Amino acid sequence: MMFIRYAGYRLITMLLTLWVVSIMVFIIINLPPGDYLSNQIAELQATGQAEGVAKAEFLRVEYALDRPVWEQYFIWVGMAPGPHGFSGLLQGDFGWSFEFDRPVAEIVGDALWMTILVNLAAVLFVYLVALPLGVLAAWRSETWIDYTAAFVGYLGLATPNFLLALILFYYGHKYLGLPIGGLMNPIYEGEPMSFAKMQSVLVHLIVPTFVIGTSGAAAMMQRLRANMLDELSKPYVETAKAKGLAPARLLAKYPLRMAFNPFVADIGNLLPAMVSGSVLVSVVLGLQTIGPALLTALKSQDQFLAAFVLMFVALLTLIGTMISDLLLVLLDPRIRYGARDG
Amino acid sequence: MKPLLDVQGLSIGFGNAPPVVQDANFSVNPGETLALVGESGSGKTLTCRSVLRILPDAAQLRSGKISFGLNKPVDLLSLPERSMRDIRGDRISMVFQEPMRSLSPLHRIGDQVTEVLHLHRGMSKSESKKAVIKTFEKVGFNDPERAFRAYPFELSGGMQQRAMIAMAMVAKPDLLIADEPTTALDVTTQAQVLGLIKDLQKETGMAVILVTHDLGVVANMAEHVVVMRKGRIMESGPAPVVLGAPAHGYTQKLFAAAPMIPDVAEPAAPLDYSDLILDLKSVSKTYTVRAGGWKAAKKVHACIDVNLALPRGKTLAVVGESGSGKTTCARIALGAETPDEGGQVNFRPDASAEPMPVHAMSRAQRIAFQRKAQMVFQDPYSSLSPRMRVQEALTEPMEIHGIGNRTDRRDKAAEMLRWVGLNPDMLKRYPHAFSGGQRQRLSIARALTLDPSLLVCDEPTSALDVSVQEQILSLLEEIRDQMGLSYLFISHDLAVVARIADEVAVMRQGVVVEQAPPDTLFYNPQHPYTQALIAAQPEPDVNRPIDLNLVSQGAGSSESWAEMYRFDQGSAPSLIEIEPGHKVRCHV
Numbered sequence: 001m002m003f004i005r006y007a008g009y010r011l012i013t014m015l016l017t018l019w020v021v022s023i024m025v026f027i028i029i030n031l032p033p034g035d036y037l038s039n040q041i042a043e044l045q046a047t048g049q050a051e052g053v054a055k056a057e058f059l060r061v062e063y064a065l066d067r068p069v070w071e072q073y074f075i076w077v078g079m080a081p082g083p084h085g086f087s088g089l090l091q092g093d094f095g096w097s098f099e100f101d102r103p104v105a106e107i108v109g110d111a112l113w114m115t116i117l118v119n120l121a122a123v124l125f126v127y128l129v130a131l132p133l134g135v136l137a138a139w140r141s142e143t144w145i146d147y148t149a150a151f152v153g154y155l156g157l158a159t160p161n162f163l164l165a166l167i168l169f170y171y172g173h174k175y176l177g178l179p180i181g182g183l184m185n186p187i188y189e190g191e192p193m194s195f196a197k198m199q200s201v202l203v204h205l206i207v208p209t210f211v212i213g214t215s216g217a218a219a220m221m222q223r224l225r226a227n228m229l230d231e232l233s234k235p236y237v238e239t240a241k242a243k244g245l246a247p248a249r250l251l252a253k254y255p256l257r258m259a260f261n262p263f264v265a266d267i268g269n270l271l272p273a274m275v276s277g278s279v280l281v282s283v284v285l286g287l288q289t290i291g292p293a294l295l296t297a298l299k300s301q302d303q304f305l306a307a308f309v310l311m312f313v314a315l316l317t318l319i320g321t322m323i324s325d326l327l328l329v330l331l332d333p334r335i336r337y338g339a340r341d342g
Numbered sequence: 343m344k345p346l347l348d349v350q351g352l353s354i355g356f357g358n359a360p361p362v363v364q365d366a367n368f369s370v371n372p373g374e375t376l377a378l379v380g381e382s383g384s385g386k387t388l389t390c391r392s393v394l395r396i397l398p399d400a401a402q403l404r405s406g407k408i409s410f411g412l413n414k415p416v417d418l419l420s421l422p423e424r425s426m427r428d429i430r431g432d433r434i435s436m437v438f439q440e441p442m443r444s445l446s447p448l449h450r451i452g453d454q455v456t457e458v459l460h461l462h463r464g465m466s467k468s469e470s471k472k473a474v475i476k477t478f479e480k481v482g483f484n485d486p487e488r489a490f491r492a493y494p495f496e497l498s499g500g501m502q503q504r505a506m507i508a509m510a511m512v513a514k515p516d517l518l519i520a521d522e523p524t525t526a527l528d529v530t531t532q533a534q535v536l537g538l539i540k541d542l543q544k545e546t547g548m549a550v551i552l553v554t555h556d557l558g559v560v561a562n563m564a565e566h567v568v569v570m571r572k573g574r575i576m577e578s579g580p581a582p583v584v585l586g587a588p589a590h591g592y593t594q595k596l597f598a599a600a601p602m603i604p605d606v607a608e609p610a611a612p613l614d615y616s617d618l619i620l621d622l623k624s625v626s627k628t629y630t631v632r633a634g635g636w637k638a639a640k641k642v643h644a645c646i647d648v649n650l651a652l653p654r655g656k657t658l659a660v661v662g663e664s665g666s667g668k669t670t671c672a673r674i675a676l677g678a679e680t681p682d683e684g685g686q687v688n689f690r691p692d693a694s695a696e697p698m699p700v701h702a703m704s705r706a707q708r709i710a711f712q713r714k715a716q717m718v719f720q721d722p723y724s725s726l727s728p729r730m731r732v733q734e735a736l737t738e739p740m741e742i743h744g745i746g747n748r749t750d751r752r753d754k755a756a757e758m759l760r761w762v763g764l765n766p767d768m769l770k771r772y773p774h775a776f777s778g779g780q781r782q783r784l785s786i787a788r789a790l791t792l793d794p795s796l797l798v799c800d801e802p803t804s805a806l807d808v809s810v811q812e813q814i815l816s817l818l819e820e821i822r823d824q825m826g827l828s829y830l831f832i833s834h835d836l837a838v839v840a841r842i843a844d845e846v847a848v849m850r851q852g853v854v855v856e857q858a859p860p861d862t863l864f865y866n867p868q869h870p871y872t873q874a875l876i877a878a879q880p881e882p883d884v885n886r887p888i889d890l891n892l893v894s895q896g897a898g899s900s901e902s903w904a905e906m907y908r909f910d911q912g913s914a915p916s917l918i919e920i921e922p923g924h925k926v927r928c929h930v
Contacts, residue, residue, distance in 0.1 A: 240446070244462065
């Protein structure tokens with residue numbers, strides 16, 4: 001019961017935060033002088049193409065870019081009527097991409113799911129690799145297991161992702177016949193989901209997951225190892241040993257539970273780091289994620305597209321933080337009852 | 343009689359260094375208690391842990407034999423790890439020093455205790471729960487079901503230690519090893535926990551190895567005593583013999599250092615209250631605890647209507663268990679906290695000056711006050727910065743207050759070191775080069791560099807070994823008399839303040855329950871809580887065991903007190919002067 005109330009409370013604060021984020025995103029995007037259309041109009045006038053100018057002027061009015069910034073903000077969010085009544089984020093209208101000359105929703109549609117998919121895969125990879133390696137490295141600290149894990153980890157941290165991507169593509173293709181680039185075989189693009197398509201996506205995911213996840217896994221592993229080492233020297237571990245528990249069960253039941261907190265608390269930080277960190281990788285690997293779209297949008301001041309992508313990343317972060325907060329409450333009774341005992 | 347446990351020629355060492363435990367020999371008979379006595383670094387903890395083979399990774403068992411069992415003795419040191427696990431928690435179990443840290447904070451008490459039965463008896467969930475609840479009743483939980491569901495942080499220190507004991511007892515072991523089981527507890531709780539171990543031992547017939555530094559605890563508990571120092575056994579034998587006529591010089595030294603409540607022939611004369619350096623007038627402190635979420639904030643009364651007066655050149659001791667409000671009083675006296683409306687603290691720098699209210703000072707007055715009132719902290723290991731040389735630590739207060747130039751400050755620091763019995767050559771060293779007692783001397787020297795007139799000592803000896811504790815107390819006394827200092831002395835231990843205090847205020851649940859000069863207090867203790875404190879003090883004399891009835895009655899809730907002392911509906915009776923200089927909180 002208390003948990004549900006807490007979850008509700010967290011949901012409300014999350015929505016409020018999202019609202020504040022939307023204001024900041026809008027301000028940041030409008031910080032550089034001019035906008036996509038005024039830049040275009042200036043360019044068209046310089047080259048004397050009056051016909052294009054008329055279209056651009058039309059779009060300016062259509063998307064309310066001729067109004068003050070604060071008004072533009074409310075129209076974008078959908079809290080004030082635009083030229084066509086209420087039509088903003090709240091109503092599910094994400095705006096128009098001037099660069100691609102298509103609605104934002106259409107451009108990011110597939111990419112959105114692909115981004116979520118790639119990042120979920122990477123997060124899973126991070127946890128599945130870091131958890132056993134970190135625990136093992138702490139339990140057998142200062143032995144060859146620890147040193148090997150640290151060596152591989154630091155190698156992963158130090159190698160630039162795009163370089164790793166190229167190397168893996170080359171050898172993955174040469175020896176394992178893995179596909180190069182993209183997130184699926186081009187023949188499936190635009191096709192409805194099918195078993196074959198899914199298979200193709202999964203095979204294409206292998207290298208990107210590895211590339212995006214390696215450095216995160218290395219960092220997470222070292223953090224878990226340090227936490228575990230701290231916990232292993234605590235008296236309650238000795239108590240458990242004095243009870244006659246076998247090492248594996250002891251490790252999993254007591255110190256790991258304690259060392260798990262920071263591990264869980266990191267979900268929120270991991271997501272945005274991966275999305276922004278994977279932009280370059282996505283460009284190099286030709287992944288149809290949201291990263292390359294963000295890069296283009298920011299370069300050309302394509303404001304609705306950029307704003308939407310930033311909002312999406314912020315939403316991912318907030319959801320990640322909320323999940324980790326809720327998990328922490330479930331995992332740690334001290335946090336759960338903290339409010340009660342003050 | 344055949345011994346249950348027989349340790350022969352045990353040596354333990356680290357790396358290439360000489361052994362830290364050398365050729366230890368002792369044995370424990372079934373149903374008997376053996377006390378391993380020694381100060382920190384004596385090797386007593388390593389010795390008892392080697393029985394269960396739960397030593398730190400770097401420790402090596404160099405030689406020796408530990409045979410365990412009556413009928414078919416096994417050598418615990420050569421047993422394979424797997425068979426060792428069957429012995430741990432089943433036939434030999436252990437209770438540790440700090441119950442809060444020795445229980446996993448994330449698991450319910452019931453879960454942690456039943457685990458023993460799952461491991462060694464293969465019991466089902468409901469069977470093991472029944473057995474554990476029964477054990478919980480035995481160790482004195484009023485509501486065993488609630489304790490079963492509770493997390494460690496929901497219980498007090500004494501209750502946590504009871505849970506640890508239940509965990510060690512639930513499989514009915516042949517041998518219980520208790521490593522300083524009561525050192526982290528208040529005296530009254532200590533008395534009750536010791537009584538509990540004794541009762542359980544009588545009932546189950548198990549043997550106990552009790553590791554302690556306190557001869558008083560030994561006298562109350564043990565049949566046999568082994569005194570260790572620097573890894574070697576100094577003296578061993580039956581408790582009445584060793585305690586009655588200690589043969590070895592080291593045992594005699596331990597005896598002399600043990601703090602004791604003296605027998606007093608007559609009450610002391612009341613103090614002269616004409617020249618007060620510090621005066622707390624009806625000081626209360628209420629904390630508002632934010633409950634979080636939607637719940638209403640809770641009010642906690644840390645101290646209620648405390649009146650304390652410290653005459654110049656004297657020592658006023660405030661004694662009480664954790665949570666009694668004694669530290670809050672000290673913090674208010676130093677101006678670190680503001681009292682609730684209506685409370686006032688006056689400080690009078692010298693006999694001719696006007697009293698200054700500590701909580702209504704101008705900036706300049708406050709700085710002058712901070713020079714005159716200094717503090718000595720409890721833990722000398724964490725109150726000195728490990729990255730500052732002694733010289734920097736000692737001159738920093740003078741730098742802050744802009745006193746003298748570099749050479750003046752250096753000379754002053756050197757002088758202060760001499761005052762506290764250290765060598766001025768040590769100025770260039772870092773704190774880690776000093777022992778606990780030396781570090782506490784350093785923190786006293788630091789407090790003295792500003793020529794204060796008032797020192798607030800917050801449990802300055804409770805982190806130290808007994809023999810060192812005694813030296814620090816002598817040093818504090820000497821400095822007080824030679825420099826004309828006044829002390830506000832905070833402690834949980836009546837025996838420690840017995841020698842140094844001129845006046846003792848006993849606090850309980852935020853109020854002063856009894857106040858008098860120590861001799862008066864020990865001659866004629868009136869309040870049941872004071873009586874419990876005095877009775878709970880373990881004395882190193884086998885003929886004077888702790889009177890547990892007196893302790894549990896006085897240290898319990900106020901309902902267990904005689905009618906005239908009882909609190910009605912949470913509010914205490916008023917403090918009444920029953921004889922000159924002796925105040926007791928009671929109804930008349």
